[in-house]
Amino acid sequence: MHEFGPVDLLARLLSGLALVLGTYNPYAMSYFHWITEHSGNVSAKILVGVLLLILHVVAILSSMRSLGLIGIGLLTATFASGAWVLIENGLLHVEDPRVFTFTLLVILACVYASGLSWSHLRNRLSGQVDSTDVTFNSPV
Template sequence: MTGIALRWGFAFVLLAATYNPTRWNFTRWAADGYPDNLPLAVLFGLILLVGYVIYLRATLRSIGAFGMILVAALVGALIWVLIDWGVLTLNNPTLNLWLGLIVLSAILGIGLSWSLVRRRLSGQLDVDELDE
C-alpha cells in the first residue's frame, strides 16, 4: 500500500509544483520572472513535462482513457455526496483548486499503480509486449 501512496504523492507534487493557489508554483514563477529566468524556466518546464509524460503514458497504458474518465467520475460522485451531506461546500475557490489537484493526482496515481493493484487482486502478472 505504501507504493501506491508514494505514486499518488509524487503525482500530487508534480501537479502542485506546476500550479496551485499559492504563489509557490512553476506557472506563477515562470510568468513573473519570464525575461530574467527564461533558460531556467525552460529547464524546469521540461523536467515537469518529463514527469507528465511518464505519468500520462503509464496511466493511459494501464487504465486507458475510459478508466481515467471512470476514476474521475467516481471521485466526482464522492465530492457530490459530500456536498449533498453538507460536509463540503464549493464556495471557496482555493479549496476547489486543491480538490481538483487531489482528484487529478488520484487519477494519475491509480493509473501508475494499477498493475500492482490488479496483480494483488487477481494473482496475475502483467507482461509488456516486446518486439524481438
C-alpha cells in the same frame, strides 16, 4: 521481488500531488506562478518546465496504458463523486474558487497515482503474474 503495498500506493499519490500541485495550484506557489514573474533565471525556468512536461507525459501515458480512456473516465467520475459526497455532507466547502480548483487538482493527482499503480493493484487483486515477475524470478 518487492511486493506492492500501501506504502507504494502512498508514494505514488504523494508524487502525483507534488507533480500536479508543483505545476499549478491556486495558492500562488507553483511553477506557473514562478514563470509568470518577469524576473529570474529564464534558462532555469525552461529546464524545470521541460522536466515537468516529461513527468506529466510519463504519468499520462502510464495511466492511458494501464487504465485506458474508459478507465480514466470511470476513475475520474469515481473521485469526482467522492468529492461530491464530501461537499453534500459539509466536509468540503468549494464556494471559494481556490478550494474548488485545489479539489480538481487533487482529483487529477489521484488519477495519476491510480494509473501508475493500476497494474500492480490488478495483479494483487487477480493473482495474475506479470511477465517480468516470471522472467526475473525464474528458477532456471
